[in-house]
Amino acid sequence: MKPSRLALRTVVLIYVGALIGVPLVFLFQQAFIHGFGPFWSAMHDPAMDKAIALTAKVSVVAVPLNVLFGVGVSLWIVRHPTRFTRLLDTAIDVPLAISPIIVGLVLELVYAQTGWFGPTLAKLGLHVMFSYPGIVMASIFVSLPLVSRQVIPLLREVGDHQEQTASTLGAGPVRIFFTITMRSITWATAYGVSLTLARVIGEYGAVLIVSGNIALVTQTLTLDIGSNFDNFNNYQGFVGALLLALVSIVLLLILGIARHRERTRNEYLA
Amino acid sequence: MSISLNGVTKYFGSDLVLDHVTDEVPQGSLTALLGPSGSGKSTLLRIIAGLEPLNEGYIELDGRDVTKVPARDRNIGFCFQDYAPFRQMTVFDNVAYGLRVQRVPKAQLKAEVEDLLDLVRLEAFADRYPRQLSGGQRQRMALARALAIKPSVLLLDEPFAALDAQVCAELRGWVRSLQRTLGITTILVTHDQSEAMEIADRLVVLNEGRIEQVGTPDSMYDKPANDFVQAFLGPITTLNGVAYRPHDIELCVPGLGTDATVTDVIRLGFEVRVVVENNGIASWVQLTHDEAQRLNPVVGEHVSLRARTGASVASPQP
Numbered sequence: 001m002k003p004s005r006l007a008l009r010t011v012v013l014i015y016v017g018a019l020i021g022v023p024l025v026f027l028f029q030q031a032f033i034h035g036f037g038p039f040w041s042a043m044h045d046p047a048m049d050k051a052i053a054l055t056a057k058v059s060v061v062a063v064p065l066n067v068l069f070g071v072g073v074s075l076w077i078v079r080h081p082t083r084f085t086r087l088l089d090t091a092i093d094v095p096l097a098i099s100p101i102i103v104g105l106v107l108e109l110v111y112a113q114t115g116w117f118g119p120t121l122a123k124l125g126l127h128v129m130f131s132y133p134g135i136v137m138a139s140i141f142v143s144l145p146l147v148s149r150q151v152i153p154l155l156r157e158v159g160d161h162q163e164q165t166a167s168t169l170g171a172g173p174v175r176i177f178f179t180i181t182m183r184s185i186t187w188a189t190a191y192g193v194s195l196t197l198a199r200v201i202g203e204y205g206a207v208l209i210v211s212g213n214i215a216l217v218t219q220t221l222t223l224d225i226g227s228n229f230d231n232f233n234n235y236q237g238f239v240g241a242l243l244l245a246l247v248s249i250v251l252l253l254i255l256g257i258a259r260h261r262e263r264t265r266n267e268y269l270a
Numbered sequence: 271m272s273i274s275l276n277g278v279t280k281y282f283g284s285d286l287v288l289d290h291v292t293d294e295v296p297q298g299s300l301t302a303l304l305g306p307s308g309s310g311k312s313t314l315l316r317i318i319a320g321l322e323p324l325n326e327g328y329i330e331l332d333g334r335d336v337t338k339v340p341a342r343d344r345n346i347g348f349c350f351q352d353y354a355p356f357r358q359m360t361v362f363d364n365v366a367y368g369l370r371v372q373r374v375p376k377a378q379l380k381a382e383v384e385d386l387l388d389l390v391r392l393e394a395f396a397d398r399y400p401r402q403l404s405g406g407q408r409q410r411m412a413l414a415r416a417l418a419i420k421p422s423v424l425l426l427d428e429p430f431a432a433l434d435a436q437v438c439a440e441l442r443g444w445v446r447s448l449q450r451t452l453g454i455t456t457i458l459v460t461h462d463q464s465e466a467m468e469i470a471d472r473l474v475v476l477n478e479g480r481i482e483q484v485g486t487p488d489s490m491y492d493k494p495a496n497d498f499v500q501a502f503l504g505p506i507t508t509l510n511g512v513a514y515r516p517h518d519i520e521l522c523v524p525g526l527g528t529d530a531t532v533t534d535v536i537r538l539g540f541e542v543r544v545v546v547e548n549n550g551i552a553s554w555v556q557l558t559h560d561e562a563q564r565l566n567p568v569v570g571e572h573v574s575l576r577a578r579t580g581a582s583v584a585s586p587q588p
């Protein structure tokens with residue numbers, strides 16, 4: 001191996017190792033520092049179990065909504081371009097550009113008891129802030145562009161000739177969507193779903209503000225981990241963090257597969 | 271099925287793309303829509319298919335107004351220039367698509383698709399995916415897919431543009447005979463005049479959204495309605511300010527024609543091009559191999575030029 005290449009590889013290994021490898025090993029080490037028994041009982045911590053359940057409940061609603069929105073908006077932007085959709089195309093990136101804390105504060109401004117719509121919605125019995133709906137809204141907001149950013153470029157590249165051909169063959173819009181459009185964006189959508197899920201599970205700032213961070217009630221897994229460290233309950237925090245890291249690794253693997261499938265598919269285009 | 275276009279007009283924004291296009295396409299004919307890029311020919315094809323709305327005018331199929339009928343109900347076969355294969359489906363499923371929409375029973379569907387694959391000589395490729403086919407095979411698959419719905423009209427957008435010369439020549443003849451066999455009214459769009467003359471029995475020359483001339487390839491080559499059509503259908507050169515086909519000019523005895531000087535002789539096998547100049551204006555004469563041998567023009571030689579009797583010149587049609 002050439003010295004230059006060896007040096008380059010060493011630098012990359014040290015870089016990746018310091019940023020990802022060492023912390024991950026440290027996480028494992030800390031979570032199992034007392035052996036399996038305590039780890040197992042920490043896994044059954046009531047606050048953490050509640051938090052995991054809430055995170056799951058939020059994901060189950062936020063991810064499908066985001067997929068529906070993402071695919072729908074992508075189709076609208078690509079297939080029916082107007083001045084408005086060009087604006088929308090840009091506006092959709094706003095959640096990525098602004099800090100999640102601000103997202104939380106804006107939602108609070110609008111939906112809190114003292115906010116614009118808060119009192120009206122409260123009269124209807126709907127409490128957005130410090131409860132489940134608020135957390136779902138914050139999660140959807142921060143992950144808004146993650147599906148459409150994957151789908152839009154692919155829709156542009158695939159073009160509409162297949163869809164138009166299908167319509168000359170007698171197919172209606174619903175059949176065309178499921179037999180042609182959806183089949184060309186399946187993997188891009190899967191990729192977007194993984195990104196959305198990772199974001200929803202890992203979101204901290206926006207959810208912190210919107211949920212009120214109430215233990216056993218509105219704490220998601222990330223908030224539970226945070227409060228464990230705040231309360232010098234580090235061991236419980238590490239166990240939660242390891243869990244979160246493992247979910248992310250699984251998601252990463254799925255992402256890798258989706259991206260690989262996408263790439264091989266794209267090679268067929270040539 | 272006959273197609274009648276009545277004052278078809280189309281704007282893209284404020285751009286006039288088609289300007290009151292009127293034409294009668296007879297049943298069973300093969301019409302080539304010929305024109306330079308931007309002449310509106312592809313847009314016209316898409317409008318006939320119902321893939322594009324029009325701003326003015328109406329379209330009839332066998333006398334029935336279909337202007338407001340959506341593409342899916344027009345029963346018109348359409349092939350895009352890129353063939354638009356359904357990438358995630360096998361060749362069989364591509365061809366079967368229209369039949370599945372019509373809920374054709376399974377056994378009948380299989381038989382019909384197999385017949386079509388035989389027709390386009392892709393019987394051995396039923397289980398392949400479009401990405402595993404060559405350009406020519408993809409085009410034949412797209413044709414079979416369009417023919418599966420037993421369309422009343424077949425529309426082909428630049429069907430040979432994406433193919434290499436040899437495959438293209440082969441497919442032209444094949445498409446021509448297929449069209450004759452099936453007797454299906456066909457319109458194809460092309461920018462290539464030799465392709466249009468070879469394959470079509472009717473030409474429609476479009477320029478800037480207007481029809482310049484309609485007729486048989488022969489009559490239009492010999493009697494172009496104007497300079498545009500004449501120049502578009504074949505090479506031209508000028509002699510004394512009049513545009514002629516280069517093979518309609520002959521070298522003659524000095525004094526009988528216009529004096530000129532030979533500046534170049536280009537031999538292309540059977541065809542020999544003699545480039546001449548008179549009073550600083552260049553033109554060229556096309557000679558056959560035999561004529562060139564007999565006359566033996568050399569560079570620097572003074573010659574005399576005149577138009578042959580019966581030379582075709584642009585003449586507005588009555």
